Amino acid sequence: MAGPSFDDLEVGDELPEFKPDVSMERIRLFVGPSGMAAGRFTDHEAARKEGLPGAIVPGILSAGILAGLIHRWAPGSRIRQIDTVFRAPVLVDSHPLCRSVVTDKDESDRTVEVDLTITNEQGETRVMGTARVEL
Amino acid sequence: MILDLHNHSIKSDDGRAKVENYCQWIRRREVPIDGFVLTEHRQFDADSDYRALEDSFGILILKGSEVETDYGHVLVFGVNEDLLHAFDFTRLDLPLATVVRESERCGAIAVPCHPGRTRVGMCAHVEERGPVEGVGIIEVLNGGSRGTEDHDAQALAGKHGYAGIGGSDAHIVSHIGRCATRFPRRIKSEEDLVAALREGKYEAVSWT
Amino acid sequence: MDLEALKAEWVGLDFDEKKFDLSAEQLRVFAVSCGEEEPRFIDPNDPDFQAAPTFVTTLRSARVLPSGFPNLGRPFDAGKKVILHAPIRGGDQLIGRSRISDIYSKTGRGGPMIFVVHEMEFRNQRDELVAVVDSRQINQPEAK
Structure with missing residues (x-):
């Protein structure tokens, strides 16, 4: 699939939205190899005992999912930098929405900057960030 | 005139937006605001000069601060040399009464922000310890609010007769212009801005 | 907590160095978990097979904080910044060097928080800088 052309992109362009799979099954597949098999990620009850509303998606998975969103939009692109702020937990078994928009273009090195967000079902921002992407 | 009164740039520890990119975004997306205020966390950015950006984009860019008090976070508009010497902007435990009083004395104005937010908003603190003298305006619409936080802020304003402003609390470019304040002047x-806030004729507006 | 004393003692201190032998399978599993679909991330036979951009965030130092660093409360991951300099390939041997790059405090919904920024620089077997990861860890003193 061909990605967007740098020349055609404009500040304000939206990337296709993405609904990531953050089911418990998926999280358990992730945490083992990542060395993050803690109860707060894999067990709702254990997470509640820690004072959390339920099991939470590891922040590093949220960051990885957002990088994946960029690649689905622009196959072959190279992410030079991705900076994510975990403002509030994304809950396992919830239905978050990942969004991204172009916020800057640098003609000198043909990179774009994008905003990244993960919101929950109430539209509240849980994760936000930015990335610089070479197209 | 519509101003977004609460925003952060890369000068704030958790801000990720360049000011120029805010301007580009406002113009490209036709965000219906005439300007915005940069309220960096626990500091006043005296050094940055945004006049060239203002001219280039036709957008008013003002500077304020967001300080931390015993009643939660507070926006300060009209920061000047006198106020910078009146208290330490970097502290986490400034008495709200001091921030309000010193702002007034120095020709600035203090506005508690996101009052409905746990710990960092004033609602729960007022409930526990009573209101603070001199507070006349609070932020009743905040772009980062969750659940009933804005509703709680509006209830607090109604109960104590506070005027209400709106601000996006943007930390990334695309969050600017979620909430703002409409002034008749x-x-x-x-x-x-301080004079307009003192006049009390404005309304908080939201596009979210 | 005397933040200035804490900063003076710990910021800038290199405190850990760890080797990571990377398998192609490790890289593939991470990329699939993140929903990557391009062969360069999920197919070890692709001629350009490489780690997905944030893979390095899974490589953790032997210590999160230096030995002797005070207990500042319950830690939470507040965010990650990844700067990528060169592709990371299956079979690479990386060395990750850790230092504390900043300490600061603020108040959030959970009360007072101390942020510790852990910077980890990764070099490959050819001593090429491949990535730098800044991890911002929140510590809540009231939740010790």
Whole structure:
């Protein structure tokens, strides 16, 4: 699939939205190899005992999912930098929405900057960030 | 005139937006605001000069601060040399009464922000310890609010007769212009903004 | 907590160095978990097979904080910044060097928080800088 052309992109362009799979099954597949098999990620009850509303998606998975969103939009692109702020937990078994928009273009090195967000079902921002992407 | 009164740039520890990119975004997305205020966390950015950006984009860019008090976070508009010497902007435990009083004395104005937010908003603190004298305005619409936080802020304003402003609390470019404040008069400077806030004729607006 | 004393003692201190032998399978599993679909991330036979951009965030130092660093409360991951300099390939041997790059405090919904920024620089077997990861860890003193 061909990605967007740098020349055609404009500040304000939206990337296709993405609904990531953050089911418990998926999280358990992730945490083992990542060395993050803690109860707060894999067990709702254990997470509640820690004072959390339920099991939470590891922040590093949220960051990885957002990088994946960029690649689905622009196959072959190279992410030079991705900076994510975990403002509030994304809950396992919830239905978050990942969004991204172009916020800057640098003609000198043909990179774009994008905003990244993960919101929950109430539209509240849980994760936000930015990335610089070479197209 | 519509101003977004609460925003952060890369000068704030958790801000990720360049000011120029805010301007580009406002113009490209036709965000219906005439300007915005940069309220960096626990500091006043005296050094940055945004006049060239203002001219280039035709957008008013003012500077304020967001400080931390015993009643939660507070926006300060009209920061000047006198106020910078009146208290330490970097502290986490400034008494709200001091921030309000010193702002008034120095020709600035203090506005508690996101009052409905746990710990960092004033609602729960007022409930526990009573209101603070001198507070006349609070932020009743905040772009980062969750659940009933804005509703709780509006209830607090109604109960104590506070005027209400709106601000996006943007930390990334695309979050600017979620909430703002509509003034019936023209504002050109921080001093104008303080005067307009004192007049009390404005309304908080939201596009989210 | 005397933040200035804490900063003076710990910021800038290199405190850990760890080797990571990377398998192609490790890289593939991470990329699939993140929903990557391009062969360069999920197919070890692709001629350009490489780690997905944030893979390095899974490589953790032997210590999160230096030995002797005070207990500042319950830690939470507040965010990650990844700067990528060169592709990371299956079979690479990386060395990750850790230092504390900043300490600061603020108040959030959970009360007072101390942020510790852990910077980890990764070099490959050819001593090429491949990535730098800044991890911002929140510590809540009231939740010790």
